[in-house]
Amino acid sequence: SEYDVIRSRYHLKETIGSGGFAKVKLATHLASGEKVAVKIMDKRALGDDLPRVKTEITAMKELVHQHICTLYEVVETKHKIFMVIEYCPGGELFDYIVAKDRLKESEARKFFRQILSAVAYIHHKGYAHRDLKPENLLLDDDQNLKLIDFGLAARPKGGMEQHLDTCCGSPAYAAPELVSGKQYRGAEADIWSMGVLLYALLCGFLPFDDDHVATLYKKILKGEYEEPRWLSDGSCDLLKQMLQINPKKRISMEELLIHPWVKKGHSGTVHWNSKCEKNNLNTECIAEMAEYYGKTKDDMMTIVTQWHYDEITAVYFLLLNNFVRGCRLKLPPRS
Numbered sequence: 001s002e003y004d005v006i007r008s009r010y011h012l013k014e015t016i017g018s019g020g021f022a023k024v025k026l027a028t029h030l031a032s033g034e035k036v037a038v039k040i041m042d043k044r045a046l047g048d049d050l051p052r053v054k055t056e057i058t059a060m061k062e063l064v065h066q067h068i069c070t071l072y073e074v075v076e077t078k079h080k081i082f083m084v085i086e087y088c089p090g091g092e093l094f095d096y097i098v099a100k101d102r103l104k105e106s107e108a109r110k111f112f113r114q115i116l117s118a119v120a121y122i123h124h125k126g127y128a129h130r131d132l133k134p135e136n137l138l139l140d141d142d143q144n145l146k147l148i149d150f151g152l153a154a155r156p157k158g159g160m161e162q163h164l165d166t167c168c169g170s171p172a173y174a175a176p177e178l179v180s181g182k183q184y185r186g187a188e189a190d191i192w193s194m195g196v197l198l199y200a201l202l203c204g205f206l207p208f209d210d211d212h213v214a215t216l217y218k219k220i221l222k223g224e225y226e227e228p229r230w231l232s233d234g235s236c237d238l239l240k241q242m243l244q245i246n247p248k249k250r251i252s253m254e255e256l257l258i259h260p261w262v263k264k265g266h267s268g269t270v271h272w273n274s275k276c277e278k279n280n281l282n283t284e285c286i287a288e289m290a291e292y293y294g295k296t297k298d299d300m301m302t303i304v305t306q307w308h309y310d311e312i313t314a315v316y317f318l319l320l321n322n323f324v325r326g327c328r329l330k331l332p333p334r335s
């Protein structure tokens with residue numbers, strides 16, 4: 001069947017998410033036992049949206065960052081596209097906030113700095129996310145955040161018309177210029193969404209909310225929200241600068257990265273550069289793979305740097321993700 005290739009390398013388990021035309025299953029990589037997420041799409045169901053999946057795969061190949069879920073492997077068959085992606089055992093930030101009611105300022109700041117790091121990185125690479133919300137921020141097993149774009153919203157920065165009702169669920173995180181259908185800049189809209197995210201982290205509820213979408217739009221366009229008494233003056237000031245209705249008056253990414261509230265209690269500014277770029281290979285992972293595949297390190301290096309996003313790419317990134325977390329992944333001798 002169409003699943004033969006993917007099943008030869010992964011043991012597919014329960015479905016952990018489904019949205020639109022994608023289904024995500026938990027799976028284990030047979031060779032290493034590592035957990036992965038397998039996003040399964042049917043080309044027939046995708047229809048005209050198929051190019052967006054290709055765009056998403058291109059984006060993920062370019063966006064390799066410590067706070068973005070890594071694409072490990074792509075398997076394409078006649079009717080299916082399988083994307084093997086980094087699995088986050090901690091689940092969604094959304095559930096984490098709900099479980100804790102709301103976060104202390106210091107914990108909110110820790111997460112917010114990681115979100116800033118991921119979003120500054122994708123903006124630097126010429127992308128905007130456009131659907132920043134707690135459901136698209138996952139926790140790994142060290143309580144670090146990984147940004148994902150489950151709903152295929154991420155696109156090149158230029159303001160492409162996005163009809164909210166078609167593209168994503170709740171507009172609660174969408175910027176005023178976006179909900180009013182004006183031309184907008186993706187990067188500026190992302191800053192607003194991060195403001196809504198920060199508010200949700202600090203308050204445990206949304207700044208703009210309503211059961212009726214039309215009323216919700218009005219509240220977003222008005223830009224008025226409650227400031228609960230537990231918010232510090234610093235938090236209120238930062239939220240005010242991010243939730244500016246006029247995108248030109250909104251704080252920029254550059255200003256955010258050095259903002260006193262963001263820097264408070266931390267040694268430096270937010271490090272948004274990638275620690276795992278593909279152009280500087282991890283030699284220990286290469287050595288481990290060379291032994292496993294019975295190649296010289298040079299040959300292994302050459303094979304990996306072709307980035308075919310096949311089994312070799314998956315094994316490299318799986319080893320790298322464990323290396324970054326300080327635990328060595330030993331590949332068992334090949335059968």
Ligand SMILES: COc1cccc(Nc2ncc(-c3ccc(C(=O)NCC(=O)Nc4ccccc4)cc3)c(OCC3CCNCC3)n2)c1
Nearest residue numbers: 016017024037069085086087088089091135148149150154
């Ligand atoms: C333990 O219980 C739990 C409970 C819940 C989840 C988990 N873990 C867990 N790990 C990994 C995933 C995953 C990662 C990436 C993608 C993806 O589609 N990437 C594409 C992508 O990120 N593009 C992109 C990124 C940045 C810029 C541009 C493009 C798809 C799925 C997952 O999914 C489940 C869904 C469920 C619905 N809400 C969203 C997550 N879940 C674990």
